[in-house]
Amino acid sequence: MNCHGETEGVASAGGSIALVGNSNVGKSVVFHRLTGRYVNVSNYPGTTVEIARGSAPFLPESVVIDTPGLLMLPANSEDERITADLLLRDPFRAVVQVGDAKNLRRTLLLTLQLAEMELPLVLALNMMDEAEAHGLHLQTETLSQALGIPVIPTVAVQRRGIDRLEQAIAEARASRYRLTYPxxxxxxxxxxxxxxxxxxxxxxxxxxxxxxxxxxxxxxxxxxxxxxxxxxxxxxxxxxxxxxxxSPADVIQRARWAAVNQIAEATIQETEATRSLGQRLGDLATHRVWGPAILGVVVFGLYEFVGVFGAQTLVRWMEAGLFGKVVNPWLTDWLTRWIPIPLVVDALVGPYGLWTMGLTYALALILPIVSTFFLAFGLMEDSGYLPRLAVLSHRLFRIMGLNGKAVLPMVLGLGCVTTATLTTRILETRRERLLAVLLLALAIPCSAQLGVVMGMLGAVSFQATLVWLAVVAAVLICVGWLAARLVPGERSSLMLELPPLRLPVAANVLVKTAARLEWYLKEVVPLFLLGSLLVFVLDQTGLLSRMARLTEPLVTGWLGLPAEASLAFLLGFLRRDFGATGLFALQSRGLLSASQTLVAMVTITLFIPCIAAVMMIARQHGWRTTAAIVAVVFPLAFLVGGLLRILLQATGWT
Incomplete structure (x- = not known):
């Protein structure tokens, strides 16, 4: 039995407002609507793995907190435990549960638990348009009376219901709803x-x-x-x-489900649903035959947009045109004329200068590539394709001891391996997180490196790109298969809801792209400058050339690359994209043949991750585990690169 009485406990002025709810229900979109701030919004569970905060303009001195997805309590995964811990430790002014209107029962299971906590609570039933498309009509007033809390229907992507939600938050009270257990x-x-x-x-x-x-x-x-x-x-x-x-947990959960079903039956009115074009396309995207075919089209589109348009057309205009012919010559001439100090000029516009290496690489070479990648990634996010990619890749990841959920860190790794390492917390077991980190460190290039790789291979041939992809994928699968058998532990199952495929909203995609570019300019560009400064110091002291000479036998003898490539791999220790751009410079000067380019791209892709990623791995798993990963990745990259060179020579591939 359950009952509720009058509400009490008005939320105090000021304080924090927590957004909680299941994954993939639109919490981050609601956060953006309430604060004007952007969070990494995605149609995939686990996107918000760290706590995002933003001021609430509608409530002075209040802060809105966007929390990781929480299916129910007890919490299972690490990101769910973050949210559970917040609820236990922080006295919130109000808690806003964002729920999926078309999955009311799953939403209500968490609602009952939050109501029992006697926190000031508001339920925002989001995606009401999708519920109606499924033939579900929800009596929100009936639900509000049953729970004793405000229930606000919303469509956050269209800003429908947000004004009512803000008012409800300001007036939030704690419910005295009480469920009677056995x-x-x-x-x-x-x-x-x-x-x-x-x-x-x-x-x-x-x-x-x-x-x-x-x-x-x-x-x-x-x-x-x-x-x-x-x-x-x-x-x-x-x-x-x-x-x-x-188990008491089973008895408690069964009682809650009984209450959920009772409330849902009084709330939901069903009519015949019509299958939309998006639903039919969504089914095709996970089909055994059509799914891989659609994925192939998506990959080819990414190659053309990022690898050809971004990495070749835009880079050629920015690097060779704007910077190469206008900005850099003018700045060099100005500095030489007005600051005639050789060391200063060399530090700014020399071969390893802050401008000619740091900013030119960051703005003229990498920025066009990451811009097109972020835009393409935003389109896939907003369309709802990413969770289908998880379903499609589930069988593949099972070979590597993971499930389809691991596709999110892998895809995010194509943006930034450091961030992707952080998102491995969405995986439920330590074994899965460790396997995912190993694969990220080994074979997933960040957007800056990936763009350079695709640009260089695109200049060779599409066939070269396919060979590179096949070799890297084969190494990824083989290492994953072996590691899954060596690392002890259990593998969790995949439970995932698929949102409908929809046309991306241009404003959403542009906001996401702009936010990611802002992150790139604030977080990554300074690292380029620091890296350039370090390389300049090493060059001035003569250490750079000595270190490069030590690696020459391995690079020239085993990989069959020119001696100048030693420096590029040395720079790869600082940042893998530095190494890739160094190889790009060699190709631009005609020092790399087609086969050498392919060998170099495979090796640099499998190279150890950048310093920031290594630090993140150490933070998550400790230095001992990090050292073990580096000890595997570094020799394996050169082993595969050398074997590929031998194979290409034996087959006469040019």
């Missing part, structure tokens, strides 16, 4: 709740989390209670399990 559970709840320490959530909700075995709640209580007291609580939980004949 007698055995209720008998334990009362004394357990009385012994709970003070927390932002109700003592009853905290006791329920403890009975259900929630890790975040266990950690929180462990910091506030004596070990002997916790042992006593654990003994009571064990006795309850004995009395029930099953």
């Amino acid at each position: 007698a055995e559970v209720e008998a334990e709840l009362a004394p357990l709740a009385e012994g709970m320490p003070d927390s932002p959530i109700s003592a009853r909700a905290l006791a329920l989390l403890w009975l259900a075995g929630d890790q975040a709640a266990g950690d929180w209580l462990g910091q506030r209670m004596e070990a002997s007291v916790l042992d006593g609580l654990a003994a009571r939980r064990d006795r309850l399990a004995m009395a029930l004949g099953e």
Whole structure:
């Protein structure tokens, strides 16, 4: 049975407003509408893996927090535990649950848990247009009365319902909704709740989390209670399990599902749904035959847009035209005339100058490439294609001990391997996170490097691009297969909801692209400048040439590349895109043949990641694991590159 009474506990002025909800329900879009700030919005679970904050213009002195997706409590994955921990630790002014209107039952399962916490709560039923397209008509007033909280229908991408949502947040109150559990559970709840320490959530909700075995709640209580007291609580939980004949978590969850079904039946009115063109295309995108065919078209389109238009047409105009013929000659002439100090001139416009190497690489060579990549990635995000890519790639990732969910870090790695390493937290087990990090470090090039690689291979032939892709993919699969058998642990299953395919909204795509370009200019360009400065210092002290000579036997003898390529691989230690751009300069000077270009691109792709990515791996898994990954990746890159050279020579490929 369940009941609710009058609401109480008006939210205090100021403070934080938490956006919580299942993955892929539009929390980040709602966050953008409420704050004007952009978060990495995607039609794929796990995009928001760190906490984003933004001021709320509609509520002075209030901050909106966008949290990682939370399916239900107890939390399972690491990103879910972040959200659970926030609810336990922070006294929020209001909690806004963003729910998927077309999946009301799944939404309500979390709603009941949040209502039991007695936090000021608002339910935003998002994607109402999609629910109606599925023939679902929701009686939001009935639902609001049943739960004792405001229920606001929204379509966040169109800003429908946002004004009402802002008003509801300002007036949010805590619901006194209460679900009655089986007698055995209720008998334990009362004394357990009385012994709970003070927390932002109700003592009853905290006791329920403890009975259900929630890790975040266990950690929180462990910091506030004596070990002997916790042992006593654990003994009571064990006795309850004995009395029930099953886990208390199962009994609690079953009672909640019964309440969810009761509320949903009173709320949902169904009519005959018509399958839209987007739904039919979405089915084709995951079809055994048509799915790979569509993926092939997508990959070819990416190659043409990023590899040909971005990496060749735009780069040629920016680097050879604007910078090569106008900006750099003018700046060199001006500095030589007005600051006739050789060391200063060399530091700014010399071979490794801050301008000629750092900014020219960052703005003239890499910026056009990442701009086209970010735009293409935004189109795939906004269309809803990415989760279908997860389904399509599930069988492949199973070979490597992962599931289709791992496609998100891999795809994000094509933007930035450092960020992608962070997003591996969406994977449920440590084994899966470790395998994903290894594959990211080994065979996933960042957008800056990928653009240079595609541009160089595109200048050779489309066949060269296919060979590069086949070799890198083969190494990825083989290493993943072997690692999956060597690294102990379990593999989780794939549970994923597919949103309908839709036409991308131009404004959304442009906002995403602009935000990512802002990140590139603020975060990556300074690294180019620091890298250039370090290379300049190494060059001035003579260390650079000495280090390059040490690597020449490996680069020239085993890889069959010109001696100048040693410097490019040396720069790759600092940043892989530095190494790629160094090889690009050699190709531009006609020093690399077609086969040498292919060997160089395979080797630099499989090269160790940049310093920032290495630091992130160490932060996530420790230096011992990081050293082991580097010890695998570095020799393997040169081994594969050398074997490819031998194969190309044997077959006469030119």
